[in-house]
Structure formats: C-alpha cells, structure tokens
Amino acid sequence: MFNIILFQIITNTFAFPDVTLSFGTLMPKQKDPEENLPATIYKDNQINRYFDYDQFPLLSCCPTNLTKYKVDSLNLHGHGRQKFILPLTITNNENETIILRQLTITDYLEYQDIPVAPKLSALPILQPHQSIVVEFIHSCERQVNNTNYWSIQNVFIRFQDFQGLNFQYQFICDGSFHPKRFDWSNIILITFDSIVIIILATFGKIYSFRIAFVTPAKRKQFEEQNIQNVDLSPFQGFYLYWPQALAYMGLLLIALFTSMSFQERAEKIIQILVYLICVLTSFHFFNEIFGKFRNTIPILNQKLYCLKIRDYLSMVLSALLIFFYLYYEQPWFVSNLLSICILGSFIKLFKIVSLKDALQFFIPLMIIDIFCSIYLSQTVRYEWDSVALRYFNTPLSAQFPYFRYIYKKKCAWVSIFNLLFPGFFLGYVNRFDKHKQTYVYEIIAFFGLLVGLILWVLIQFITSFPLPTSIFTEVLMILTTALVAVQRNEFNIFYSGNFYDQILMDPFKNDIALQEPTTLEMFGLGATTQVIKRNTIQQKDLVQSGEQGLVLNSQLFAGLASVNRSQQQSNIIQQKYQNHY
Template identity: 25%
Template sequence: MEYTNKNDTVYNEGSLQKEFDISPILERRSCTSPKNLIRIDTKNKNITQEDYEILTIINNDDITYQVFIEQYTYTNKSITTRSFTNDDSTLLSNQSMKYYLYQNCTEYSMQNPENAWDFIYVNVILMENNDKNHTFPFQFTYTCNENYNFITFDWSLIILISISMMLMALLTRFSRILSFSLKGQNGRFQGFKIDIIITIFYFVMYTIGFFLVFNSNYIEELTIVVKISTYLMGFSCSLFIIDEALNLSPDGSFWKRKVFYKIRLCEIFSFMLASAFMTLYLFTQAWYLSDLISIFIMSTIAKLFKFKNLKSAFLFLIICIMLDGTAASVIYFATKQSYNSLTLKILNCPIELQLPLLELQYDRSCAWISLFSIAIPGLYMGFTYRFDKNKRTFSYTIFTGLGLIIGYIIWITTTIVQTYSIPSSIFIYPSILIGTIIVALKRNELQSIWDTEFFDEFLEKQYRLSNIQGQHDIVNHLNLMEGLDQCPDEQPTQSRIFK
C-alpha cells in the first residue's frame, strides 16, 4: 500500500513501516522519530471544504479481494473523516485501486486552535471469497491549521533538566580515569587537554556533519552512517564506563582478577553488559535504554577530555554557540521547522537525553537535550571545581552552578513565549562563563585562571603516606594537606611549619 500524497510506502510485503505506527508514542514506550507524524495542512480558507489523501492498494497475490476502508479520529472533535473510491471494491489479482481518504475540520478546531490536530486511524480490510479477513491498520497525523502554533513546553522538560544538572554534578566529581594508563606519561593518564587543535577539529566535524545531513540528497544514507557511528561509540563508551565503575573496587578484589594476559574479569563483564544494552536498544528503541547509553557517552567525554584554563574553555564554548546558533537559523529559514523537532526527526539515536512528553503534542513525542549540551557544561564545571580545589575555595563552582541555573531558566522561558525552539547552548554557555569571570574579577584572579595551566591536584596528585614514613621528629605536627598545589616537577618549597 502506498500513501500517494507523500510517496511513502505504508505496508511493504505485509510489514507496516514505522513511519505509520504511533502506538509506541501513545504507550510512551519509545521516542519514535516524529518523522512518522505526517503533517497535512488544508490551505483552504473555508473550513467546510474537504482535504484528501490518496491511498493506493496493490494486489500482488493470486487472489481476488473485496476491499473495505475504515477511517476515524482519536478524539473525534477537531476532524471528521470519510472514505471514497471511484473504483469497484473488488480488487483483482495483480491489479491496483485508489482510495480517497477525506478529512473535514470542525468548528471546534477553529475555537480551540491549540487542539486543531488529530491522529487519523485507517483500517484496510481485504476479504477473501471464504469470508476470511486480512486487516492492515496504520495511522498518520492531520492538522486543520497550516499556521499551527506548536506547544513547545512540557513539564517533562523540567524533569529532564533536573536530571541533566545532577549528571553534571556527577561528571564533575567522578572524572578520574581508573581502568587504564598510557605509557610515556608521568603518573596516571587523566585525559586529553582541550586546546586549539581539538577546538578546530570539533568545528570542522560539526560543520561537515550538519551540512551533509541537512543539505544533501542522500539524507537517509547519511543518517544511517551517523546512527551506526553513534551505536559503535555507544558500545565503546558503555564498555569503558562499566569497566571504570568496577575499577572502583579495591585492589585484589574479585573483579580485578586476571583471566588472560592483561584481561581481567571486569573487562569481560563490561563487554557482556555493554553488548546486552546495545542489543536491547537496537531491538526495542526504548527511550530509557537510549538515555542510559547517552549517559555512558557523556561520562566518557568527561573522563577523556579536560579544560586546563579559561582561555581554552572560552574559545571552545564560543565556537559551540556560533555553530548551534547558525544551525538553528539555517533550519528555520530553510525549512520553517523547529530546530528541536527536526533534529529528533533525523537523528533519533543516543546523542540526546530523551523523556516522553506528559501531554501529547503535534509533531513531537519526547522532550530532549543534546548530550553535548550536558557534557560540555559538565566539562566546564569540572574545570572550575578543580580550580576551586587548587585555590581552597568553592566560589567558582557555586557561581558557575548559579549561572547554569539562570541559563536554563532563560532557555525555558524562550520555549514558552515563542514557537520555534532555540538551542540551549546559546543561553547556558554565556551564563556559566559570566559566572566564572565575575568570581575571577572579584578575587583578582582573572589572569591566573585565564592563562595558567595550574597543577591539577584533583587529577594528578598521588597521595602516598609512605613518603613521610621515618620522619618521626615532625610526624606529630605534619600537615598532610600542605604543599599539595606544588607540581611534582618543581623543587619542593619549605613548609610553613618551619617558618
């Protein structure tokens, strides 16, 4: 069966295409790509005039069928429906017939424009001569108002933001790498420094990816490539983070027993668990499994990449603001669609944190936040937290957190007062930068935090009490926290207890 107005195949060899199945949305089981909610606007000013879609039914069997069509709506308030065909209801073998599915908007849709849309349910019934029926159900979406005002706010967004802020706090505190170390480095490897090279790489990859996906004649093929890449990344990150969690166990524990060469039980169990997560997600497309994989990816980013000074962080965040703002503007002016909705339509995979909407909305099934919109502020707050540890203060972390909350409040407000969504980074990133700069100016440390790559004791210092064994003459008065902001490569300075 083909839905001719959109040139979409509804059923292919008896299998319903997911674009025409809204049951996962209604049951809140999956954040199905809103691509399957087909928008059809009536351009007629007269509300009593009907609109229609053409359904083509092709019989490839060696059987003659009697065809019956049932069409109805979900709420039966905004839209009335009827079916009509110019053909006889008899469908011969290797023949086709066209059905016209008519919709008519009611006065209710004019009086309640926020509800001027509905799900259209269609049942195609093929009856054999022996009265055996074959039913093929599908759904699509119809709106009475071509200028329909999207409802962009849902309380699920507040819940999602609260979860994301808790994740940022965790990413800030648990950013050490425990499961492996790289050769040729002093001490344990604790991540790559985000510098101009990584910033340029991110800029180039974002730009190429955006223009290829949103301005290409091969969008479906490119989308598949992006999704496969995301799945591979999700599996790798799941394996890494589960291994990291198991490495929190003390040395000599069950999980750290070697099985073969350098492979331990924790690596084997991590591989099995990561494989199970990815397999379940690929088969179910469940939003909660997608979120779990997204959390693994975000945690990996937080552990493998670090800001070392404010200058690098400032440049990277400004680049992100420019990229997200440009992408949203291009989408709006080129397609007249919302950045929020279109992104989830094309790239519905674990690159965003998702949560089903509490109230059904036209063209949307879930609230979502890009994992980079959580991971990047998490990286930045991790930087301010470590700088605070170095300076023995909490001012930078507190004011950066307040800036994050203010940025979210402004972003949520914009989603309520206007139709088309704006990327959260445009509000959040400047807000957290301003919070840090205010504290630095107040403490007269702007030059220090801007340029200096301070000794990061939170990540790099090895606390070994064995270094002070035998110093019986001062052990009772020794302050173990003294001198922790020294770099191991520097000459030790005299402790204040001798001054």
C-alpha cells in the same frame, strides 16, 4: 472432514476478506504535491505498514512516519467549521457478496479533537469484484490550537462474518499552523541532565588505565639521567583549548553539510560512527565505575588471562546496552543510558585547566553554533529539531517523551554536546573548589547551566528560530563564576589555573596501593619500564609501641629541628658579627 469444516469456520469468522482499501485525493485539492497522494491501505491480505501505527517503535523518539493528509491553510472568513473530504474506496475481490457491518473513526490520542464523519455513497453491500466509496468528512475549526490542528485518526472496519481491521492515518487541519512546543518534559529533561552532568563532573579521575605519555622533553631526560629520577604523572586526560575547538568545528561542518545534502545515505554512515563511539565509551565508562571500587571489591582487579575481571564485566555490560538499543529499536531510556556513558567517558578524557583555556575553547564553539542556527533557520526553519530526530535519532541526543505529542515530534531532546561542553567547565570548577576547600564555584556554575537551559526552552517556546544553547549556558556559567572569583579576590588564580590541581598533578596521592612502582608503557620508547615517581614519600609508622610506652617517630619533628637549626645558625652569625666589632 471435521478438520475441513473447522478450517472453513475459522476462515469465515476470523479472517479479513480479500478486499482492497485505498484513499483518493483530499478534496478540496491542496497545493502541496508531496502530500495527499492516493495510497493503498490494504491489498492482497496485507496492510500497508505506513497505515499501521503499531509498526512504528512505541518507545523510540523518532517521529512517526504514518501516512498524512494535510490542509495547506484554512479560510479564516466565514462561519462554522470547514469540511474536507477524503474518499475511501473499498473493492471486493471475493467471489461472493460481502456486507459492511461496521465503520468507526475515532481520535487515536485522547487529547486530540478533529471530528470525522463517514458518508456512504451507496448501500453497504459489495457484489463480487465491485467497489463502493466512503467519504471521510473532516471538520476543522477556523481557529486551530494544539488539540485540534492535528490528529491521528483510527479507523475500524468490519464485514459480516469476518474479523475487523484497524488502520491509522494522520490528518492536519492547517499546515501553516505552528503549535506551541512547550511541554513539561522539557523541564524534566534539562533538570535531570543538569544533575547528571554535575555528578559526572565530580568524578574526573581516570582509574581504568595508568599510562604516561613520553614527550620529547621527557625522552631527553631519560637519556641524560637515571630513569628513576624522572617524574611521570599518570595520564589524566587531554587538555582543551582553541585547537580542539577548531577540530570540533571542522567535524561539525562536515557532518552538517553532509547530512543536509544526502540525509538518508548520510544517516547510515553517521549511525555506524555513533554506534562505534557508544561501544568504546560505554566500555570505558563501566571500567571507570568498577575502577572506583577496585579497593572495596578486590576481585575486580584479579587477572583472567590477559585482562582483569572488570574489563570482562565492562565488555558484557556495554554489549548488552548496544543489543537492547538495537533490538528494541532505539528506546529512549536505553538511548539515555548510552548518552550518559558518552558524557561520563568524555568528561574523564578531556579537561579544561583554566578559565583562559575555557574562553579559548568556548568562543569558537559559540561562533559555529550561531552559524549553524542561521543556516538551519534558512533551510528547515521550524522543523529543524524534528528533522534531526527523524534522520539522526542516536544517543548523541538526550531524550524524554512528550506528555502530549505534537505533529512530527514525540520527545523533548537536547544534544549531549550542549551538556558535554558545560560539563568540561564544571569539571574545572570542581577541581578548583577542591583546592579552595569550598563548593561555591561548582554551585554557581551548576545553576548557571540550569538557568541557561531553562531560558533556552522558554525562548524556544516563544520563537521557532533555532537558537543555540551555548549562548545561554556557557555565557552564564563563565560570567557568574568570574564575578564570584573577583569578589573573592581569586580571579587571577581562577583565570590562569596556577594552583595545585591534585587530580591532574598527583591523582593517586592518597591511594597507597598505587604509590608502589608501577609498570608503565612508554609510548615512543617501544619498551616497558619500571618507573618510580620522584619525591614519593614511603609509608611509615609515625607512632610505635615500645617497652616504655608509645614512641613517636623522629620524622614528626623534622620540621621543628630544621627551624631550630636555622635559628641557632642565625644566632651564631649574629654573635660573630658583634664580636667582630
């Protein structure tokens, strides 16, 4: 008996009553047929998820798909605010009378300001199976700005002896108003990403695997001479120039037209492909990090069954990243970690080897970027970046939350390809600087990237046209570094790439442990062969202690001996020439 009474007390005190809450059509009636439709908020003791802001991931940059009611445009003539009425119908499904005790409407975000006043059409007493209408009167300024053109309205409703209920909806005072899209998060994002990309570009050496691709020319050398006389440099990445640019153009066009035509259906396919890329690149990136410390932490190189310890650690870390990304519904900071993995992996696997190749790679990319910008301006125009994050919120974009949300946009974002391609060029100037023993080109290219991104953000603030970043970043980077090369009288070498590139030609020159004969899989031969690099200098002690003190190795004077020998030979020839005459 006591349990039954307690259950009744809890039910009557804490449960929300069996009512139906629904919005009618916005008045005056608007033209947009897809907006302002009647919608049920609460029915059968369950709230509609599109009226519950908490149902949407808080840390995800995907725009909130909360139910919205939008005014097409405001009448600029007249005085005072314009009024728009949204009727809320409350139907009592209980078998007893209930009394509406509290109904408040506030802005969900503190920096928004659209006043809403509720107006009852009758007494707040609902008889069984009867309805009342509450008019939500929205007051809109005739001249709107970023703070009063759009708002998320939070409604709290409570009946006597029952628990209250919160629900939210969006209200837009002027659908034709385009808010200023600048937020300081844009500057933070591009500055952080520029620093990340230049750091990644300085670590272009591949550590995680050592393989050598046997080309037809190399295979012919194997047949003609001893295998130990064939020079096989470890694989250090694929070269980039115009064929790779054309391949990227083809993939981009396929993805663009497929996504614009099918949207939600294409979203699933693209997400699966991106997740596959994330798994592979994060595994490779973590393996590269562990490979960097393979000599400092020897246990990383120890084998367990068929793989090394660092391989297992890389698998675990990459799996954890993907798990957190999916389980917590795409939080922006986990997405950025996956973006860094993609950038770091691709910068190691693909390399530009000259300014000439950079031009052949960048020019087709800028052409396709301009084409895509024109296409997007004709189709989605102002909301192109919101559409991208709504349907394709993946780690292919670097993200940072806005300090002040705007309609359909929660985060600043930039495509990682707008960072990756300049990163390829930063990798090249880094290797060129190492050859010249300077930091000039890398610093100039970095500031070219940073200034280009800032210019792009500022121009996007002025105009809604979707301008590509490549016409700012890549042009500035190439022009500034080329001018420096001309001034330093190094343009021919910088343009052609004809210099000693240690990372590509002899990446493990200073790593004694890796100069020993290494087992390399010969692709094309179908066998595993011991290969010793040609002209490999074995390590020797140049100074030894003997009975009479320190003894210097004769190899130190090999160069001097050869010089003396050549001088003696020239003197003998000259003496013979004089004796002859």
